[in-house]
Amino acid sequence: MPPQRKGAAARVSEDTEDLTRHPLQAILLADSFATKFRPITLERPKVLLPLVNVPMIDYTLAWLESAGVEEVFVFCCAHSKQVIEYLEKSEWFSQPNFSVVTIESHNSVSAGDALRLIYERNVINGDFVLISGDTVSNMSLTQVIQEHKERRKKDSNAVMTMVIKQSKPSPITHQSRLGTDELFLAIDPQTKQLLFYEEKTDSYRGIIPLDNALLGDNPSICLHNDKAGVSLGFVFSVPDCYIDICSQEVLSLFTDNFDYQHLRRHFVKGLLVDDIMGYKIFTHEIHSSYAARIDNYRSYDTISKDIIQRWTYPFVPDVMFSGNSATHLEREGMYRASEIEQSRSAHIGPFTVIGKGTKIGNNSKISNSVIGKGCSIGSNVSITGSYIWDSVTIEDGCDIRHAIICDGVVIKSGAALEPGVVLSFKVVIGQQCIVPSYSKVSLYQQPTVEDSDEELEYADNSSGTVDSSITCTVDTLNREMMSETPASQLGPGGVGHVWSICEGAHEEEWRHSVAPSPADKLAEAIQSLEDDLELLNLDGNALSVSGELKSGRNGTDSEDDDVEDSRDDSIYYEKEVEATFLRAVNENIKVPDVILEMNSLRLSYNMTSADCAGAIFYAMMKQALEIPHATAGELRKSAASIIDAWNKLLKFYSKEIDDQIEVIMKFEEMCLESVKEFSPHFSQILHLLYDKDILEEDAILRWADEKKDAEESDKVFVKQSEKLIQWLREASEEED
């Protein structure tokens, strides 16, 4: 019997194992809830936009399948019909061990709404992967999920694991690569817990408000802090992959906090700020594998090129999706599908993808570009760094640089597109027309209110109807001009509306465009960073973040920054001490209570008792200065009385010789810099402190010894107190 029972027990344990094992699920948000890809996204959802001739959602789904996800819920909102139609036609619905379920919604306006809706459906029953449909990755999920599960076992509050990508700490590279805002994260290097999250937005330009608790842990690059027992890694400009491993609680959290809209801005920051529930977010850093999200045209360009350069292997054109149209990789990173008609004199440069059935005429030059299926390109056309989708006609002699050209566009002969142009579906560009850089052309008119899709109406180019709800004068002007002569801007025979760029957004345009950022703009950006740094150096109250960035770029040791940091900190700290002391004086708080307060300040700023003594002394002297005084003698008297009154407090912090030396040094520094009034009384006050037993003679003598080798200017006060020192020396000799 025993063996049988054993077997039964084993079976039971297996059963429980089976019960706890859920198929790995994923929520794929097939809507970015953003307008960065307008005007293209007015006609087609972002996830169906081709990325190197394959819709973005296919990359995400293929990755999820290869990573072992068994059930995917595709959440469709904008253009949900198109997404569902596409998925039905594709082979994703017929895959074994991989089910795709679509969830349709028409009134969700944010990721938060989407997750709340999914929570209501009650389909998620375990940990899940949360991803948006525009993510390209080839990372392996097994390790992250394993880590997440283990963490959950230990701590049920670890609800989420964010995937971040290791990157060089150079803000310029990051911005120019992905065109996203900089991101600042504070991560505990041991536990990988996310402690702080901040997107760099204009309001926070250069200054990151870190709360005291974090400042207390001194968030410089992996500075080990023995007292607090933690060391913090401060990671800058980390590309966030927007791949999250979440526990079920995340969905209910979204439901509980109905104001959470944005995944990062609201949810992550909300969790980090809210310390009542104690939910924790952890991070997982990937090194060699690839993960990135297409957020804007800039990242569209960068990720396309990463795919062509095969960083996303095996999700590259010649390996993935080779079933429908086989693409072959040729020399110098050239991908060519079948049935291409190419003139012998046409030159196709490196890193180019050419889709099936495309025709290329004589003497045309194509480099660094992606060309879709069934395009026809005339002769003497030059195309660089552009993304041309399916069935585009480009007539002879066109010059196209760094543009995105959607399906069915016709570009008549001799037209030129300057860098950064986006042509939406079926636009026609007339002969010899030059489209200025960063312009966006669509058959649709620009909606006046950015966020309301309902107001979009198809306006054909002949109608002169002007929307009544025009508020912006610039808009009105543009619109009138456009509706009167819509073709004139796009040359003879041109069809489409040029979208005006809002005044504010114009300067940001280069950041998000497909065109490479102009050198002068980059230089400006670097300059502005340096300006920020200078500004911060003057204003010592804030933690200098840009300063650290700068050092990272220059490759210098981060030690300078640490010093800088601690100086900033100490100035901040001194002010706090001063305020506390002032309050103590005014409200007659007893010395032990003040000590208690000072102690808490000291701990939160992580200061030594020497710093503390210095700061308190500084505050006392300041206080003495505040008391109205007519003559120098009175000043000395008031100082003496304050020292007398707060004798105990100062003594508490200056028990050691080192602390006392710090007090002297601080006093010296004060007399030299901030409170020059005290300088004549230096030796007297020093003597007073000695008499009051605050300073021991050893401290004074050692201070004098230290100053021996100093510069002449530093010796002023040593000389001033020569007599006292002399006397002390003699006294000690006598004692010996």
Next chain:
Amino acid sequence: MHKIEGSQATARQAAELLRSVISQQRVPYTNQAGALIDAVRAVGEQLIAANPVELAVGNIVRRVLHIIREENLSLATAAIAGLNLSAASDGDDDDDGERDEHTVLSAAAVAAAARSTLRPPSLQTLLEDMPESATIPHTTSSGGDSEGKSKSADKSSRTRRLKHDIIEAVNELIQDITTCHEQIAEQAIEHIHQNEVILTLGSSKTVLEFLYAAKEKRRSFRVFVAEGAPRYQGHLLAKELVARGLQTTLITDSAVFAIISRVNMVIVGAHAVMANGGVIAPVGLNMVALAAQKHAVPFVVLAGSHKLCPLYPHNPEVLLNELRSPSELLDFGEFSDCLDFGSGTGSPLLHVVNPAFDYVPPKLVSLFITDTGGHNPSYMYRLIADYYSADDLVVRGRIASGKLSSDRFCLLYSR
């Protein structure tokens, strides 16, 4: 398909898949073999398209097609042999399309087919086939008659038997693939001698088994393993060898030339062996082969029969190389500033190329050891003729290449 690593595993899976295709395929009464071939071909086409780099898949598809043809032929010839008189006269009328196809077979294929028919046909076979073979001309000439019932019964039995035989043969093939390591390893003792120094590069299961077999036979020798950058599979091989008690030295790939003068024999695995005796092998092996030639060190390639590819390396059907992810070479994070597309001209100055394979020309190979024994590179075409039928060299029905295939070979070296 891309998830399966290693040509042996892929080959076995492909064979198993084709076996299930054959067993599920419902065959019509006439031209059963033709229907099976079409079905296998259709699936095979998809399989090859799914992973064009793994040549073993194509090889297995061709082997299975060859098996179908052979079995069909053997049944037919058995029947013919059974009633030589009527078959000789009716041969022309036989509407089985296979006949016509086989008439254009190469001499080698006919020889192979003849070899397979050497199995003595059982009495039952003869008895069963006699009326069946006779009915074919009968029905074609005079239409339906009273024999309908018995004919269909015969047909179905023949169909079942054809399928049965084919599946049996495919099982044999799967068996061959599974045991190819042991078969090759059996020959180790003839090639590795006492106190020799063997050099290998990267990791190959076949090489591991081969070396271990020699060690089992109490040969003592030393192994040098070149690490095989950038995937460093040599590290794994070294680990395995040490775990099995072989004296192993790990070197960098670049140290191969320095070490080659001390080496008695180079033994490596292959990705595929082409019909001309050229080898597609993990990257770095051409360098090793050249070093071996310089110092007149024998360069021995171990390859299971599933790696023998009936194509020539200049064939546009053959995708010779695969460029893998640059992340195997360098860390994306560390080099992200070199890959900035957003500034300057929009194309980065750094380009990372990571080819997976090398082509070693036949003149650099001293000996092939397959599961059937050692062969000279110049003999490979003959060996291949035994395994494949010439009709199956092009699996794909329609050839879409041709026009633009002038520089199809995206290899790094120019030949």
